[in-house]
Amino acid sequence: MNSSPVAKGKKHFGMMIVHILLIVAGFVWVYPFLWMLAASFKTSEEFFSKGLSLIPASFNLANFIRAWNAAKFSQCFANTLVITASVVAIVLIVSAMAGYVVGRYSFKGKNMVMGIFVASMFIPLGFTIIPIFEIIKMMGLLNTRLGIILAESGGSHIVFILLFAAFFKQIPNELEEAAWLDGCGFFRNFVQIMLPLSKPVIGSVIIMQFIWTWNSFFLPLVLSLSNSKLWTLAVGLYALKGEYVVDWTGIAAGGSIALVPIIIVFLFLQRYFVEGIAGAVKS
Amino acid sequence: MTQSLFYKQHQRRINLWCWAFLAPTLVLYILFQGWPIIASWYYAMLDWSGMSSHINFVGLKNFQEVAADRYFWNAYLNSFKFTAGVVPLQLVSALLIALILNNVRLKGRNIYRTVFFLPVVTVASIVGIIMIFIWGPNGPVNGVLQSLQILKTPLNWLGDINLAMGTVIVIFTWKNMGTNMIYWLAGLQSVPQELYEAARVDGANSFNTFRFVTLPLIMPIGIVIALLNVVGSLKVFDIIKTMTEGGPFFATDVVATYIYRYAFSSELGLPRLGYASAAGIFFGLTIIVIAVLQALITKGLKRRQADFE
Numbered sequence: 001m002n003s004s005p006v007a008k009g010k011k012h013f014g015m016m017i018v019h020i021l022l023i024v025a026g027f028v029w030v031y032p033f034l035w036m037l038a039a040s041f042k043t044s045e046e047f048f049s050k051g052l053s054l055i056p057a058s059f060n061l062a063n064f065i066r067a068w069n070a071a072k073f074s075q076c077f078a079n080t081l082v083i084t085a086s087v088v089a090i091v092l093i094v095s096a097m098a099g100y101v102v103g104r105y106s107f108k109g110k111n112m113v114m115g116i117f118v119a120s121m122f123i124p125l126g127f128t129i130i131p132i133f134e135i136i137k138m139m140g141l142l143n144t145r146l147g148i149i150l151a152e153s154g155g156s157h158i159v160f161i162l163l164f165a166a167f168f169k170q171i172p173n174e175l176e177e178a179a180w181l182d183g184c185g186f187f188r189n190f191v192q193i194m195l196p197l198s199k200p201v202i203g204s205v206i207i208m209q210f211i212w213t214w215n216s217f218f219l220p221l222v223l224s225l226s227n228s229k230l231w232t233l234a235v236g237l238y239a240l241k242g243e244y245v246v247d248w249t250g251i252a253a254g255g256s257i258a259l260v261p262i263i264i265v266f267l268f269l270q271r272y273f274v275e276g277i278a279g280a281v282k283s
Numbered sequence: 284m285t286q287s288l289f290y291k292q293h294q295r296r297i298n299l300w301c302w303a304f305l306a307p308t309l310v311l312y313i314l315f316q317g318w319p320i321i322a323s324w325y326y327a328m329l330d331w332s333g334m335s336s337h338i339n340f341v342g343l344k345n346f347q348e349v350a351a352d353r354y355f356w357n358a359y360l361n362s363f364k365f366t367a368g369v370v371p372l373q374l375v376s377a378l379l380i381a382l383i384l385n386n387v388r389l390k391g392r393n394i395y396r397t398v399f400f401l402p403v404v405t406v407a408s409i410v411g412i413i414m415i416f417i418w419g420p421n422g423p424v425n426g427v428l429q430s431l432q433i434l435k436t437p438l439n440w441l442g443d444i445n446l447a448m449g450t451v452i453v454i455f456t457w458k459n460m461g462t463n464m465i466y467w468l469a470g471l472q473s474v475p476q477e478l479y480e481a482a483r484v485d486g487a488n489s490f491n492t493f494r495f496v497t498l499p500l501i502m503p504i505g506i507v508i509a510l511l512n513v514v515g516s517l518k519v520f521d522i523i524k525t526m527t528e529g530g531p532f533f534a535t536d537v538v539a540t541y542i543y544r545y546a547f548s549s550e551l552g553l554p555r556l557g558y559a560s561a562a563g564i565f566f567g568l569t570i571i572v573i574a575v576l577q578a579l580i581t582k583g584l585k586r587r588q589a590d591f592e
Contacts, residue, residue, distance in 0.1 A: 018383060019390075025380075026398040029457070032413050033401065035423065048421075098308040101301040108298070113305065120316055122574040124518040126539040127567035130326055130546055130556050131319035154315025161308065186300040215406045217521040218539075222547055238408040238525055241415075248416060255409035262404045270397065 033259070039252035040064065047249050063253035071247075073254050075229065076236035081261070083148055083220070083232060084213045090153040091160060091209050092202065099164020100190055104176075117158045125218055128155070133222055143227040151219050156212065160205045167201045168194060203272025210265050233258040327564050329557035345561035355562055357533055358541035361448070362517050362566070365537060368452035369459075369516040374509060376456065377463030382493070384464070385471045396468075400461035407458070411525025414454050415441060441527055447534045455522050459515070463508060470504035471497070503584065510577045517570055538566045 034054050039047055040063050041056035067073045101107070102114060132151050133142075141147030171194070179193050195202075217234045224230035231239065237258065240251050327346065330339040349355050380399055384392045402410065418424050418440040425437035440450040474497055482492045520539035523529060529536030529544070546559035 015389070022383065022395050026395060030398055030401055031423070032410070032417055033405075035417065036409075036413050094307040094311065097304040101304040105297060105301050107301040110301075113309070116317075117312065119574075120320065122514050122570055123316075123320060123567055124514075124539070124570055126518065126520065126542045127323060127563040127570075128316065128319035129542070130560050130563070131322035132315055133546075134322070134326075134556075135314060135318065150311070151315055154311050157308070186297070190304075211404050215404070215521075217407055217524070222543075225547065234406045234408045234521075237406065237412060241412050241525070251409075251412055255406070255413065258406050258409060262406075263401075266397075266400075266404050270393075 036252045036255050039249055040256045042249055044249055063249045064257065066247075067250045067254040067257065071236070071240055071250060071254060072228070072231075073233070073236060073257060076231050076233045077257065079145065079230055080214060080232040080234075080258075083145060083152065084210060086145075086149045087152045087213045088206055088209045090149070091157045092205055094153070095157040095160035095205065096164050096195065096198070096202070097190070099161045100168050100194055102161060103165030103168035104171075117161070120155070121158050129218065129222060132219075136223060143224060143230060145230060148220050148223050148230070148232075151223060152213055152216060157209070160209070163201055163205065164198065167198055171197060200272055203269050207265060207269040207272060211262060214262050323560045323563055323567075326557055327561040329560075330555075331557045332553040332555065341557070345558045346565070348558065349561045349565055354533060354536070355538075355541060355565075358529075358536045358538050359566065359569075361533075361535065362519070362537040362539075364448060365452060365455075365519060365535075366513055366516040368449070369455055370509060370512045372452065372456045373460055373463050373512055374505070377460050378467050378505075380460070381464050381467035381471055382497075385468055396464070399464055402458045403461040405458075407521035408525045410454070410458055411522055414526055418450055418454070442531055444531050444534045447527055447531055451523060451526065451535050454526070455516065455519065458522065463512065466504070466508045466511075467501070470501040470508075473504070474500045503581070506577070506581055506584065510574070513573060513577075514570060517566075517573075538562065542566075 038054045038056050041059050041061075043057075043060065043062075046057055102110060132154070136142050136147040136151055139147070139150075141150065175193060176189060179189050184192065215234060216232070217238070220230075220232045221235050221238070224232075224235060228236075228239070233254070237251060237254050240247065240254065328340060328342055328344075330341045330344075331337070383389070384395055384399075386392070389395075416422050419442075420437045420439050424440065425434065428434040429437065438446060440446050478496050478500075479492065482496050487495070518539065519537055520543070523535055523537055523540055524543070527535045529540040542559045542562050545555050545562065547554060
């Protein structure tokens with residue numbers, strides 16, 4: 001406030017150093033992506049002769065076209081989109097419903113159910129993957145998109161139930177009581193009063209689940225091993241590696257394509273994301 | 284009388300609605316979490332390939348075999364080595380960055396946050412494949428180290444039996460640090476501003492402020508973050524599978540890749556679902572023990588804190 005110009009200058013200088021350090025660290029941090037983006041425009045020869053440079057000689061799109069068509073990325077992309085959108089929708093609806101009753105009502109057996117849910121959050125997928133595989137097989141859903149969707153939405157949303165529950169808990173009772181008096185039933189109360197209030201939570205659930213499912217690898221790999229038509233981007237990219245000669249520039253182009261949607265979603269919903277996690281950490 | 288009857292009916296209706304709202308979650312949970320947890324115990328006692336209807340009940344034989352398998356214990360130990368490397372590295376680097384980015388006067392801090400968060404939102408298999416090249420003999424890492432004269436000859440970071448684990452740890456930390464940064468930021472924001480002002484009035488420098496004000500207050504959240512890190516890094520699969528497949532010579536083989544090899548890959552002939560299940564149970568139990576221990580420690584700490592106050 002009334003600090004001397006010298007102190008101010010010192011502070012300014014300190015800030016500048018912080019910025020320089022952050023810019024250097026940030027550059028190192030995103031270097032792999034810049035490298036991938038550059039590689040996806042390079043020809044194979046350029047890639048191997050000048051692999052380090054971040055500016056391609058020309059912006060040729062051949063790699064993108066090859067990845068999209070020959071490597072069937074269009075199909076992988078569509079699969080990933082359908083699977084991710086469905087999982088996000090299912091998880092959102094299911095966890096909002098559960099979070100609503102858990103957060104606002106006390107009923108018999110609630111604590112036991114929640115206890116079991118929370119306890120099993122720590123169990124690794126490697127432990128349950130074989131029975132999950134068998135159940136999907138028994139249901140006749142092996143090598144179908146529905147199988148992957150169901151398995152993906154299966155055990156992962158306990159955190160979101162807790163998030164919704166914590167949010168609904170702190171909404172004042174008066175709102176709901178007024179709705180009851182107006183003849184609003186249980187279901188309409190939830191859909192018309194409660195859900196519209198919970199936009200911040202909905203935002204963070206969408207973005208977190210989107211990131212998880214879009215990037216998910218283990219389950220889609222195991223559940224679609226033998227049917228390349230169902231591969232997601234994560235599995236398709238993995239399969240590209242090592243099958244023949246490694247097509248580095250093709251993989252780079254594929255990787256760049258896979259990044260686009262997630263970055264768009266992230267940029268749009270970023271605000272909710274930080275808020276959502278902050279809320280979860282505090283409670 | 285009628286009043287209480289009405290109330291009872293009302294209460295029962297509410298109860299029904301509650302369970303109806305919980306039902307979808309329950310169904311999904313039972314199918315893909317509850318039942319699998321129980322079933323893997325049963326599967327673990329079978330000699331079963333999953334392909335044919337040929338199923339033999341072998342009791343605890345699989346467990347004995349897992350316990351006697353050198354490669355299982357190698358993978359088991361590697362999981363812990365990996366965790367022991369990742370957790371401190373991740374916690375400290377994320378806290379440092381969070382402390383810098385928590386400064387309200389820092390311009391562009393949202394851009395920096397996005398930059399450090401970027402690896403978190405990317406597909407692990409892409410990261411894996413890119414990293415094979417970036418850390419490879421002709422990749423940028425060797426290029427930079429050689430041009431700085433730190434290295435004379437390029438190293439094969441992921442292909443060298445002595446370097447692979449360390450490299451995998453660094454790459455995993457790079458990929459997931461952003462999540463920890465957000466956790467720490469959330470923790471830092473819960474520290475009341477008045478305390479900082481009071482410390483400033485008392486003439487504390489920034490290190491002392493951190494040591495005596497910030498650190499004690501974010502400790503409880505820090506323990507939770509540490510646990511999430513432990514559990515998360517013990518589960519590691521994607522990055523290792525796509526970068527090293529557990530190699531070279533099993534140097535980065537962890538329990539998840541070990542299980543995958545026995546249950547789903549054709550490298551070893553017919554899959555052995557029962558055997559893989561037994562290995563999964565060994566490991567799952569370990570994680571549960573860690574989670575329970577952590578819960579007890581947190582409880583103890585909270586009680587001590589309460590006594591203190």
